[in-house]
Amino acid sequence: MTEDAERQAKLETLARLKQMGEKAYDDMYEAHDFRAGDNFYRDAKEYFYDAIGLAKRLGLNEEAEALHERLWHIKQVYWHQFAR
Secondary structure: OOHHHHHHHHHHHHHHHHHHHHHHHHHHHHOOOHHHHHHHHHHHHHHHHHHHHHHHHOOOHHHHHHHHHHHHHHHHHHHHHHOO
16 A cells, blocks of 8 residues: 555544544434443544544644544533533
């Protein structure tokens, strides 16, 4: 695999991680009990942490910062609306 192809594959992975993080965040709202909400929250955090790390490794510092801010927002929503 060429460097360009490898970078493109990593960018696609980054996009998938962001998409899965947003899906988990959306699912958190649809949860019918605290346990499910907690699980979706943990999933969202993991996807965003992975995306942040990958963005940093790719040298996409602005993207990493935007992802960090999004994760902070998700944490705030969880703690204000869902935490017991």
